[in-house]
Amino acid sequence: MNYTDIDGALLLALKALLEERNVTRAAAQLGISQPALSGRLARLRDILADPLFVPAANGRGVVPTPRAEALEQELLHVLEGLKRLVSQPELFDPATTTRTFVVALFETPAAALLPGLCAGLAVEAPNARLACVYPPPDVYEKLEQGQIDLLITVPDGLPGDLMQRPLWEDGFRTAQRKGHPRGTGPLDLDSFCALDHVLVSNQGGRFAGMVDDVLLELGRSRNVVYSVQNYSHVPLVLAATDAVCTLPSRFMNQYADSLDLFEPPLGLAALRLALAWHPRNQKDAGHQWLRRQIYLSAQLEPS
Structure with missing residues (x-):
């Protein structure tokens, strides 16, 4: 037997015959002619190598063989799975989802x-x-x-x-702690390069990044003293030192009450x-x- 020979029409024919135990009524349930159902039954018998149904002793209807009866529960399970397969997906409801x-x-x-x-x-x-x-x-x-x-x-x-x-x-802001000894005046490039810096390295352990690439193009460099892997560490380091840090504005703006923020004195491409x-x-x-x-x-x- 090759399972690829089985299709949905044959499975539905088997289900109808198991339910009705009568070829005429099973054909009516399926909306097909009796000869068409008999043809499907013949194919099922050939594929499954079993008669599946035999005439009833009283001449009314058919009686399933043990093989057909053994298939009934699994058949219902398979058909239910096919029904779920082709049915419309459940509507997503955010109020009840546990996704x-x-x-x-x-x-x-x-x-x-x-x-x-x-x-x-x-x-x-x-x-x-x-x-x-x-x-x-x-x-x-x-x-x-x-x-x-x-x-x-x-x-x-x-x-x-x-x-x-x-x-x-997003643009960039350079931040320093409140009360920084340099004051709160605008940053020029010389002052920027002379200060100690904090760098966020997502990979961890690096002491150069995008800002350093831009400075290199200008023939300048800065002194990166602290390399941290998490953005959340930056405000803590800045609060405890005189270092500065240059990060995207959306992040830095959250700390505008606790840090002084400035425009960096070099052209950084928007993030x-x-x-x-x-x-x-x-x-x-x-x-x-x-x-x-x-x-x-x-x-x-x-x-």
């Missing part, structure tokens, strides 16, 4: 998005869960496999097969961030809802 969403992003967008995003989820989807993770090296594979729902990152270098939408462009996802999730209702929540948190119009 866990996974978003890969670094701390800059996390600091800007999470307050509004989490507040929105708490109201609209109180039973949902949100996991924020650093983008792993195989993030694109995890997007394809559904292990990560969304990626927030710079759009440069994103694979062309990913769906994406710009989130924002562009995009929301990216795999096409497999483009039409998923829950995924669409999460994307709308992120757009709202980023102060974008939902789409």
